[in-house]
Amino acid sequence: MKPIFGLLAMAAIAFAMPAFAADTLYADMGGQAVIDRLVDVSVDNYLADDRIKTIFDESNMDRIRAEFKVQFCQVAGGPCVYTGHDMTAAHKGLHLTNADFNAVVEDLQAAMNTCDIPFRVQNRFLARLAPYQHQVVTR
Amino acid sequence: MRFRFGASILAGFLLSTPAMADDQSRPMVNFDEGRLLATGGVSAVEGEGGGGLAPWALITGYGTRDGVGVTVHHTYVGLPDYQLLTPGIAVGLFDRLELSYAWQAFDTEATGAALKLGQGFTFHQNIFGAKLKLIGDAVYDQDSWLPQIAIGLQHKENDRGAIIAAVGGKASVGTDYYLAATKLFLAESLLTSVALRATKANQFGILGFGGDRHDIYSAQLETSAAFLFSRKFAVGGEFRTKPNNLGVAREDAAFDIFAAYFLNKDLSLTAAYVDLGNIVLHDHQDGGYLSLQAGL
Amino acid sequence: MKNILPALLLLASCGAALAADPAHTVIQSGRAFHPAEVSINRGEALTFTNNDEFIHQIFVDGLFDSDERSPGENLTENFTQSGTFEVHCHIHPKMKLIVHVK
Numbered sequence: 001m002k003p004i005f006g007l008l009a010m011a012a013i014a015f016a017m018p019a020f021a022a023d024t025l026y027a028d029m030g031g032q033a034v035i036d037r038l039v040d041v042s043v044d045n046y047l048a049d050d051r052i053k054t055i056f057d058e059s060n061m062d063r064i065r066a067e068f069k070v071q072f073c074q075v076a077g078g079p080c081v082y083t084g085h086d087m088t089a090a091h092k093g094l095h096l097t098n099a100d101f102n103a104v105v106e107d108l109q110a111a112m113n114t115c116d117i118p119f120r121v122q123n124r125f126l127a128r129l130a131p132y133q134h135q136v137v138t139r
Numbered sequence: 140m141r142f143r144f145g146a147s148i149l150a151g152f153l154l155s156t157p158a159m160a161d162d163q164s165r166p167m168v169n170f171d172e173g174r175l176l177a178t179g180g181v182s183a184v185e186g187e188g189g190g191g192l193a194p195w196a197l198i199t200g201y202g203t204r205d206g207v208g209v210t211v212h213h214t215y216v217g218l219p220d221y222q223l224l225t226p227g228i229a230v231g232l233f234d235r236l237e238l239s240y241a242w243q244a245f246d247t248e249a250t251g252a253a254l255k256l257g258q259g260f261t262f263h264q265n266i267f268g269a270k271l272k273l274i275g276d277a278v279y280d281q282d283s284w285l286p287q288i289a290i291g292l293q294h295k296e297n298d299r300g301a302i303i304a305a306v307g308g309k310a311s312v313g314t315d316y317y318l319a320a321t322k323l324f325l326a327e328s329l330l331t332s333v334a335l336r337a338t339k340a341n342q343f344g345i346l347g348f349g350g351d352r353h354d355i356y357s358a359q360l361e362t363s364a365a366f367l368f369s370r371k372f373a374v375g376g377e378f379r380t381k382p383n384n385l386g387v388a389r390e391d392a393a394f395d396i397f398a399a400y401f402l403n404k405d406l407s408l409t410a411a412y413v414d415l416g417n418i419v420l421h422d423h424q425d426g427g428y429l430s431l432q433a434g435l
Numbered sequence: 436m437k438n439i440l441p442a443l444l445l446l447a448s449c450g451a452a453l454a455a456d457p458a459h460t461v462i463q464s465g466r467a468f469h470p471a472e473v474s475i476n477r478g479e480a481l482t483f484t485n486n487d488e489f490i491h492q493i494f495v496d497g498l499f500d501s502d503e504r505s506p507g508e509n510l511t512e513n514f515t516q517s518g519t520f521e522v523h524c525h526i527h528p529k530m531k532l533i534v535h536v537k
Contacts, residue, residue: 057529058466058527058528058529058530059526059527059528060525060526060527060528063525063526085490089490089505090490092488092489093466093487093488093489097173097203097205098173098174098203098204098205098234099171099173099203099205099206102173102174102175102203103173105175106175109370119328119367119368119369119370120328123325123326123327123328123367124325124326126325127281127324127325127326128281128326130278130279130280130281130282130325131279131280131281131282131283133276133279134279139205
């Protein structure tokens with residue numbers, strides 16, 4: 001009985017692991033049309049979120065939306081090259097906390113739900129964004 | 140009169156002074172609930188943050204490194220011949236240190252009568268836990284193989300010293316030490332955790348510590364895996380080995396299959412099928428596990 | 436003409452002093468220009484010093500649109516037309532500097 005459990009665990013892990021195949025995240029998210037919509041919905045969410053909306057008070061939101069669209073495209077493996085500011089330089093002056101970063105993640109998750117991106121695909125995308133915490137959070 | 144006046148001045152000063160923050164509006168104790176849902180795990184059977192059976196390297200609650208979080212829980216385990224009830228409380232400090240207290244009541248039901256102890260004879264334990272995160276961040280370190288690693292201890296005090304001695308146990312008080320490594324493979328929606336525990340505890344300490352067969356610390360392995368179905372729902376399994384210190388009763392490894400539902404950052408419910416193997420006189424002690432965790 | 440060199444040197448040093456002097460320096464800090472309003476003569480230059488924690492650039496609609504400068508860097512812009520101009524930053528729309536050029 002007990003060894004079977006170990007085998008089940010290994011099977012579960014094997015099922016969960018993606019095969020080492022080509023990077024299909026951009027297509028699995030729905031391509032640029034969905035990413036553009038995702039950026040617009042998520043930014044609307046940030047600006048409506050009392051926890052973080054003041055972070056954007058002095059920002060050029062048109063510019064930020066445009067930069068997010070290119071950056072998300074690149075992060076997802078799409079045919080874009082982000083040439084904007086590096087994340088450390090862009091965020092240093094904002095003195096952001098982990099709570100700020102996590103609030104953005106939660107708003108982004110809600111936006112991904114709105115855009116009907118499947119949960120497992122959402123997590124693949126978030127996994128690529130998570131390490132930006134090291135550059136974005138300085139407080 | 141002068142004392143009361145002075146006390147109220149002091150109270151007013153303390154209540155109005157923000158402390159130790161860049162941002163003047165942040166209070167000294169910040170229940171920021173800033174961590175992401177489910178990233179505190181649930182409450183394990185000995186009171187620490189983790190799965191149901193095993194400690195995880197995650198710090199309980201939703202406090203970020205800038206704040207604190209408190210969780211309270213109540214757990215029920217119903218087995219064919221025994222029952223365990225264990226309420227507890229834990230506090231996570233600055234996503235770094237976790238302190239926990241759990242009280243366990245292990246009811247022997249009819250076995251108590253069979254052992255001439257009395258129907259419903261119950262063992263009680265106080266478990267004081269501490270866990271310190273050493274390195275790593277299970278959520279953010281998605282670009283690294285490094286897990287989140289924590290060390291911890293659980294100091295357990297059992298109130299049935301005489302019975303423990305009668306079954307061959309060497310002590311009614313004992314301390315477990317553990318090292319836990321937890322990794323969230325977010326791209327795979329999978330959480331895994333491994334802990335190594337140094338312990339002398341018999342049946343989690345319910346039958347004391349050390350025994351007539353062995354009275355030394357042994358290393359035990361505790362593993363968990365959980366698959367995230369949605370932001371609020373995870374399913375997984377755990378496996379925990381246990382020492383065999385007592386001659387009177389063989390002790391088996393424990394395992395469970397669980398489902399955890401996180402309603403929000405204030406409430407989660409975990410239900411599991413748990414198999415604890417042999418517990419004194421009775422094999423196949425498997426049954427239901429139900430745990431409710433509430434947080435601040 | 437007697438020795439013209441001293442006169443030329445004096446003129447040159449005046450020009451250099453004008454460029455470096457506080458009257459022709461604008462500090463970028465706290466995502467704002469300091470001072471927020473300045474008066475200069477036609478042909479003179481303003482030096483923008485980034486003392487902020489953010490990358491900035493400057494533009495005047497129809498006149499110039501500069502490159503970006505990181506904290507610690509500066510740039511100098513000549514004002515060759517008379518009038519009153521608003522200097523802005525593409526990255527931080529609320530930043531505004533009013534320049535009166537005589």
